[in-house]
Amino acid sequence: MSTATGSSLGVVNPATGQVFTEVPVTTEAELDAAFAAAAAAQPAWGADEEGRKRALRELAVAIPGAAEELTDLLVSETGKPYAAAALEFQSARLWLEWLAEVEIPTEVIADDAAARIELKRRPLGVVAAITPWNFPVSMISVKAGPSLRAGNAVVLKPSPFTPLTSLRIGEIIKQHVPPGVFEVVVGDDDLGEAMVRHPVPRKVSFTGSIGGGKSVAAAAGTDLKRATLELGGNDAAILLDDVDVATIVPAVLARAYFNTGQTCAIPKRIYVPAPIYDEVAEAFVAAAEGYVLGTGREATMGSLSTKPQYERISALVAEALAAGATAATGGNPVPGDGFFFEPTVLTGLDERLPIVAEEQFGPAVPLLPYNSVDDAVRRANDTMYGLTGSVWGTDLDRAQEVSERLECGVSYVNSHGVHRPTLPILGVKWSGLGVEHGMEGLLEHTERHVVFRPVAPIDTAIEK
DSSP: OOOOTTOEEEEEETTTTEEEEEEEOOOHHHHHHHHHHHHHHHHHHHHOHHHHHHHHHHHHHHHHHTHHHHHHHHHHHHOOOHHHHHHHHHHHHHHHHHHHHOOOOOEEEEESSSEEEEEEEEEOSEEEEEOOSSOHHHHHHHHHHHHHHHTOEEEEEOOTTSOHHHHHHHHHHHTTSOTTSEEEOOOOHHHHHHHHHOSSOSEEEEESOHHHHHHHHHHHHTTTOEEEEEOOOOOEEEEOTTOOHHHHHHHHHHHHTGGGGOOSSSOOEEEEEGGGHHHHHHHHHHHHTTOOBSSSTTOSBOOOSSHHHHHHHHHHHHHHHHTTOEEEEOOSBOSSSSOOBOOEEEESOOTTSHHHHSOOOSSEEEEEEESSHHHHHHHHHSSSOOSEEEEEOSOHHHHHHHHTTSOSSEEEESOOSOOOTTSOEEOOGGGEESEESHHHHHHTTEEEEEEEEESSSSOOOSOO
């Protein structure tokens, strides 16, 4: 690990581009101590089903209850507008409330004259959770919540760009669980690698880039650790020829610009029927020009959350424009020290450009004309990404039929990127391994255990 005792991490306010505080970086010895405490605390925690439910009920109140205190902090380290920051606390409440009440099932495989066979679920032990910078509050509930409900202890590392809110929420969680059950550590990618390679955790839960996910999978594989990887998406949205342009375009753009475009599961490539392309482009421009930049209570789009992401979006858009694309609106960084970028709509693009072919993760929406639905589906699927996708139209049956042809983990009709505690989210191809959210996501934080109980006092049969 590159970190050393006494080192610290500067936290930048992306709206100003300035460091506004520093936090200590976790040392290798401190990481060992965190995992040791988690391993010691986990058996009792795993055995206390009612205690876990009670703790999650309390956290479903305590974390949203801290919103007034923590929203300023969240805005300062992420560059979100206040309204967007508030959504994170609402999300945490929904997930924690659901987890507090849901029952982890036992499946009866057989119950006959010979034997009763049950498939049970039990905790894995200690889970290493690594979260990204785009949703610090929501990610704690999504990562730590299911693990805690399943009976695991958790050591969580937030992004080095946004550690502050996670540290504060970690303090709140510690007030409601036994010592050692939940620990937060702070550091860069070296610390994350040390967590994955550490002998204590039996599972790694990671949300981040595809490159990061590949590294985690390789490192976890050396110890046969379980891994859930929720990785990037370059989601396609297909507009059908029967769309109500006035209604659907603002809805699509609201999702594409959600969190300043810094979300895995949102429209990032929008396919438009050629006969209505100009009409749709004009509608996108009109909607984009209605966004208000800033972090205040009136703002509807914040800054990019990190300088590397700001520089990446600036470079991708500039490259596209240099190659002949047109910025129907926007297309430029906002002058100043902060990481703001104009709400951008791009037309006339070569589909091989990185702004289309890669996950851009910013407020730049490429509009791509198509001549047939088959053509749109083929082009939407011509990628190694496969997180979510959507189809938009007036005929819902037709839209669903097309959506089911998309090669992605979740396909939406007249929606995109909706997250609910009960809705499983999963990626195919390079967009991830395993499942998050819903019962299937919860069960990813458990290991299977089969119990065979014969009816007779002693089962004398060798084979049946």
